[in-house]
Amino acid sequence: MDMKRLAIGTIVGGITLFAVGYVIFDVATASFYAENLIDVDSAYRDTPDHLLQALGNLALGALVTLGILSRPGTPTVTSGLLTGALIGFLVWLGADLTLVSLTNVWNSIIVFIDPLFEGLHHGIAGAVIAAVLARVPNSAMRSAE
């Protein structure tokens, strides 16, 4: 495992996930989510804690980067997009269904829509990560030069 590429991908992924996530979930679809919450007032913060969200995005950025790096060959924007979208969809389908099984905060519509938005969210991040990693030389290739 090339740790430098993993670190670069994780940071790029974390930043991209944070920026795209803000646009998708805090701006574009905020009213949709608010309408489908059963009890907004007591469970949700008045203002999202962006520092902790960024920390969460760093972990998910690492996961997408690991997925991209585990594929053979040089990363491409298309393969990064597909890998990120698949990971984002599966992660959030699993997480959302688990959340709904334990709580009654969300209604069931969100559970099936949210993973699609997250697939888009992580797909964009995967494309950006792959575009950056394609320009970062592999350590093993450099040491052979």
Add this chain to the structure above:
Amino acid sequence: MDMKRLAIGTLVGVVTMHIVGYLMFDLATVSFYNANDAAAATFNREVNLQWSIGLGNLALAALLALCLTNRAGPSTIAGGLLTGAVVGFLVWFGVDFTFYGYQSRWSLTLIFVDPLLGAIQMGIGGAVLAAVLARVTGGASMRPAE
């Protein structure tokens, strides 16, 4: 992509993760979660929806099976354990902190402990999944000469 191995891995993973998850989160640590959940009385269901947890585990097991079937070389229990633990930790660290950014239900202690428990759950799932995949012969992509 060997679809047979992917399907078997997903099914084995979901069964294992559901059983381990039930033992860990519904029995062993339930009081810890309730103690760190500010909204336990008002938001939490009186009875968990097992079908929804099962569907959630199916998606996460598919992710784990994709990781393990795409790895080079034969599946080993240690490799499955490590892969499952890394995937489980990153998934739940990312999800928990994202939810924590929006919601005030859970304490910060729980946000750090939950990904570790998630890593144990998915690590066990990965180990069992890898043990089964090691005994499953590959599909067409692994038998080009036959």
